[in-house]
Amino acid sequence: MAKHEGEIASSALVTNRTRGKKIRQVKTDFSGGKVIILGSVLPILLVIVWEILSRMGVFPAYQLPAPTTIIETIREMAQDGTLWTHIGVTTFRVFAGFALGTIVAIILGSFVGFYKKAEQIFDPMIQAFRSIPSLAWVPLFILWMGIGEPSKITMIAVGVFFPVYLNIVSGIMGVDRKLIEVGKMYGLNTFHLIRKVILPASLPSFLVGLRSGLGLGWMFVVAAELMGASQGLGYLLVLGQNTLSPEIIIASIILFAIIGKLSDWVLKLVEKRTLQWQDSLIKS
Amino acid sequence: MSLELRNISRSFDGKQAVSNISFSAQPGEIIGILGTSGCGKSTLLRAISGLDSSYNGEIAINGNTTKEIRDTTGFIFQESRLFPWLTVLDNITFGLKGNKQDKIIRAKQYLEHVGLKECGELYPRQLSGGMAQRVAIARALVTSPEILLLDEPFSALDAFTKMQLQDLLLNIWKTYQSTIILVTHDIDEAIYLCNRIIILRGQPGKIDKEIEIKEPHPRDRGSKQLVEYKAKILDSLDLNKPSVKTS
Numbered sequence: 001m002a003k004h005e006g007e008i009a010s011s012a013l014v015t016n017r018t019r020g021k022k023i024r025q026v027k028t029d030f031s032g033g034k035v036i037i038l039g040s041v042l043p044i045l046l047v048i049v050w051e052i053l054s055r056m057g058v059f060p061a062y063q064l065p066a067p068t069t070i071i072e073t074i075r076e077m078a079q080d081g082t083l084w085t086h087i088g089v090t091t092f093r094v095f096a097g098f099a100l101g102t103i104v105a106i107i108l109g110s111f112v113g114f115y116k117k118a119e120q121i122f123d124p125m126i127q128a129f130r131s132i133p134s135l136a137w138v139p140l141f142i143l144w145m146g147i148g149e150p151s152k153i154t155m156i157a158v159g160v161f162f163p164v165y166l167n168i169v170s171g172i173m174g175v176d177r178k179l180i181e182v183g184k185m186y187g188l189n190t191f192h193l194i195r196k197v198i199l200p201a202s203l204p205s206f207l208v209g210l211r212s213g214l215g216l217g218w219m220f221v222v223a224a225e226l227m228g229a230s231q232g233l234g235y236l237l238v239l240g241q242n243t244l245s246p247e248i249i250i251a252s253i254i255l256f257a258i259i260g261k262l263s264d265w266v267l268k269l270v271e272k273r274t275l276q277w278q279d280s281l282i283k284s
Numbered sequence: 285m286s287l288e289l290r291n292i293s294r295s296f297d298g299k300q301a302v303s304n305i306s307f308s309a310q311p312g313e314i315i316g317i318l319g320t321s322g323c324g325k326s327t328l329l330r331a332i333s334g335l336d337s338s339y340n341g342e343i344a345i346n347g348n349t350t351k352e353i354r355d356t357t358g359f360i361f362q363e364s365r366l367f368p369w370l371t372v373l374d375n376i377t378f379g380l381k382g383n384k385q386d387k388i389i390r391a392k393q394y395l396e397h398v399g400l401k402e403c404g405e406l407y408p409r410q411l412s413g414g415m416a417q418r419v420a421i422a423r424a425l426v427t428s429p430e431i432l433l434l435d436e437p438f439s440a441l442d443a444f445t446k447m448q449l450q451d452l453l454l455n456i457w458k459t460y461q462s463t464i465i466l467v468t469h470d471i472d473e474a475i476y477l478c479n480r481i482i483i484l485r486g487q488p489g490k491i492d493k494e495i496e497i498k499e500p501h502p503r504d505r506g507s508k509q510l511v512e513y514k515a516k517i518l519d520s521l522d523l524n525k526p527s528v529k530t531s
């Protein structure tokens with residue numbers, strides 16, 4: 001065992017190094033707090049200036065209402081309960097579309113990634129469809145499915161599908177052949193090879209796809225709701241425009257920003273949990 | 285467990301990589317396959333392992349000539365090839381079947397054997413090159429393979445770690461008495477470890493010479509006998525001539 005002392009010393013060195021990293025991380029967290037403060041100085045200043053200028057009447061209220069007016073609008077909506085319905089409806093649409101698009105992407109992406117024949121059959125067509133701007137589908141979907149929920153959810157699903165699909169395929173195709181060989185050496189059959197080697201190896205790429213898919217989902221829900229809806233944050237945008245109340249429009253924009261960021265943050269958390277083995281963690 | 289190769293040939297796109305290789309290994313023997321790069325050493329090893337099945341000829345392990353991967357062979361690659369998403373312990377239990385508790389106990393035992401008792405919970409990215417290769421050795425051993433195939437397993441390591449791991453391999457060999465086929469281009473390594481060295485030469489690679497090394501283990505790395513063997517091998521690879529001329 002004495003022979004291994006050098007190695008063990010070097011292992012101690014490694015753990016020391018990781019400990020060092022932890023300390024540094026704590027430090028960067030502190031400076032992270034500083035960064036947050038530094039980064040929020042300008043927005044806060046702008047909001048204050050905006051408020052003052054609005055009160056002074058520099059900005060006409062029918063074009064750019066004061067921040068307090070906007071907050072008041074949100075508060076009123078929260079009080080009479082309409083806010084929660086709007087948020088709920090929009091969030092439901094995004095997640096239904098996100099789930100649908102992701103499921104289809106997983107199924108097609110796995111096929112195309114695993115089987116050369118499937119790639120030759122499906123991929124050219126999918127790539128061709130990808131070059132169509134997704135919003136161009138809107139009239140067709142409305143024509144087929146009416147103005148109700150199905151057309152909106154399909155719309156969002158189409159938007160979510162492509163980034164998730166592309167990342168799954170490239171993730172599966174990019175799995176290190178050397179690791180697959182190790183799996184084969186242990187006599188794994190195809191199913192186990194997929195479950196124990198290929199899936200975990202392509203997980204990082206899949207999660208990147210999910211995050212960009214979710215981002216597109218939020219983009220497409222606005223488009224879908226602008227086309228015609230009686231509820232939802234996108235509907236508030238139209239309502240604000242039609243009733244000449246910019247405070248509703250801005251309130252809706254702010255709500256979109258908050259919920260979108262929250263949902264991305266949840267996914268980022270999942271990513272951090274599942275990919276803790278990775279050398280370079282998420283850069284966001 | 286005996287291993288026998290009969291007339292193994294393998295070509296890639298019509299170009300032969302190895303041709304007509306035949307040799308056999310007795311149970312518990314350490315055989316070194318030595319040769320310059322490109323003479324088909326790794327090709328031969330992949331054929332024995334079953335990772336490659338498009339060769340001509342027969343490979344018999346205990347009389348069985350199937351071309352598939354067998355669970356009685358273990359493979360240690362040049363790189364550690366650990367799964368980055370599994371901890372060291374999970375990497376070792378990867379190929380084991382059966383009760384989870386038993387698997388962990390077994391893995392821990394082998395981890396201790398390679399001198400990394402404390403490192404079971406680490407991820408591969410936290411290991412040094414030598415430690416990672418130790419884990420790879422433990423992973424290959426944990427299934428108790430009767431034939432252990434090594435493809436230049438220490439070539440990416442520094443000289444000191446390399447010597448440590450060579451000794452570790454000998455220790456393991458003494459304990460488990462597995463048959464070992466070691467592909468290497470390191471003459472010192474081959475002389476230090478092997479009972480028999482098969483020298484491959486040419487393109488396609490053919491067996492040029494077999495040298496038996498009768499020195500008992502453990503051997504002295506600097507001993508006169510080993511130096512003589514080295515001169516013999518260098519001669520047969522035509523590598524000794526330039527130095528003769530200059531001196």
